[in-house]
Amino acid sequence: MFVDIAKVKVKAGDGGNGAVSFHREKYVAAGGPDGGDGGRGGNVVFQVDKNLSTLADFRYKRKYIAENGQNGAGKRCSGRGAPDLVIRVPQGTLVRDLESGRLLADLSTDEPQIIARGGNGGWGNAHFATPTRQVPRFAKPGQPGEAFDVQLELKLLADVGLVGFPNVGKSTLVSVVSEAKPNIANYHFTTITPVLGVVFLGEGQSFVMADIPGLIEGAGEGAGLGHQFLRHVERCRLLVHIVDVAGSEGRDPKEDFETINRELKKFNGELSERPMLVAGNKCDLATEEQIEEFRRFVEEQGYEFFPIMAAIRYGVDPLLKRIQEKLSQLPPVIRFEPDPVPLLEITPEQAEKFTVTNQDGVFVVEGEWLLQLLRSVNFDDYESLQYFQRVLISSGVIDALREAGAEEGDTVSMYDLEFDFVE
Known part of the structure; x- marks a missing residue:
């Protein structure tokens, strides 16, 4: 099951308490304070695991609690610090504080992110000894570790996102240009989870293409599975809008094109300004007049148009070449900056x-x-x-x-x- 939203509770470990102790040894008078410090509590750390592609594991385990640090002891023995609790998530996961909505981390790289910090260990009484305070009879307790209720949200990392109505040929295109094997059939919503495929165009030339499940009118407000899929488009550097140029299902290609663009804008205004190429699929079912009429319609709005027949790879190579050229001019995949404390x-x-x-x-x-x-x-x-x-x-x-x-x-x-x- 594909799961891209999860809510969990994380709790870092508490610091160990400092010790109150005095040195006791035969023939050594007034040995002085020797209470050790407590150990630090374990941090809660999120780490990318590229073998994961869903947040499904978090449906079954909702609480993650790190170990506490050990207490200090006599003879200036400090307590052992607790190990970090490492939670593995798919690449592209956002971690938000559920209460405030503050973005805590964007797990887009291999660098681990500390989400909840363990409490510092308390100081033992040896720490407080001074020339004027030679017999401190107190120590400090350990500090509590941070705790958060967090929401995990997966937003796939892809260079190119394929958008369009259901059954226009997005999955077919991904299957012929990459090793990805999405479900393909002649009915709506065959693809119910986003699919990533790596497209190789030669040595040192490759990009990641995402097959985003079909959108419908109202997707921007959550109709169908709109929000669940649209969030995966947000990171894409380039969009490829695939349209059934033949109108083989009785829809008007122009209306399809405008409808999807409206839904992108409703969900996130920046998406409507994202670079986009338009691919007219199923050209074998369309007349030359239909193709040219749609080409003029698209180009009048400032978009480049590519007629294709994805199933037999007709016209696909020029599209891929243009995608690679556009990507070379665009900034890297979007990564979100954590909000300040x-x-x-x-x-x-x-x-x-x-x-x-x-x-x-x-x-x-x-x-x-x-x-x-x-x-x-x-x-x-x-x-x-x-x-x-x-x-x-x-x-x-x-x-x-x-x-x-x-x-x-x-x-x-x-x-x-x-x-x-x-x-």
Whole structure:
């Protein structure tokens, strides 16, 4: 079964807790703190597997949870970091946050993408030892791993997409120019799943052609299986519109051509501007007058026209040659850029939910929204750092630190971030 939409839950591993421990050894007095740090939780990583062509596996397994990091131990032993959980998907899969709709990754290349990051391990008490704080009796817990409900959406990667009404000869064309073997029969919707075929024109000259199942009027609004198939056209660099130029099923070729173009535009306005060639198939069933009339109609709209008989490969080679020429002038297959992480908006109710505690001279600030804030801030970027400072002031964290007794130069600890308090 061809499945190109799936919804799953992913959860990265939590970090291990830091240890509170003191060195104990015969004849060694006041050995000092030796609690180790916790291990990092495993990431959830998506990786392209070119042997996969569908998201069907995700119909049966909906939850993917990475391992947690191990806790720290005495003798400065750090906990083991958890391995990453690798989820394999077909090439061309988009990963979106289901709640916000934000694009997290486009799995178009072999490069693995981290979707949910594992939590950092907590620091052990050995980490907090200083000349003035020699006996720290506290450690930090591990941070929770990120969790998302995500939608996986497969958009095939192809250079050329064949579009047109059902039963106009798209599958026949793919079958004669490539090794692909789509189902071919004389009835509508013989092809019910997109089919990819690699077309070789000589050494170093090849492209991927996609046979998109037949569209009908209303496909742009989802009629038939419109949306399911139209999404696979979005990445194509070039469209080849195949029309039954003979009108062998009682339809007008001109109306067919205009109808499909309208549906492409309704689904995605950019598709109507995508480079397109027009192939008039079934010329053996048409009169010379019909072919020439349709040629004039197409060329008046600025498109190149190629009369073909796909079943016997008549006129196909000039079409393939022109496709290769057009592709050499076009940019690569479209790849979507992930959306940036939005700045965290703190509500007044959220801002009140944090705690400040003084642990042996270290002012520890904790709160669920603070953890989300830290994940959204790039501390190497000046503007992002300024945003972080503004949130601490507006949420009352700075005032709470003053009330807790923090003074200039005191250490403030916020999960895995430590900084000096500045008035």
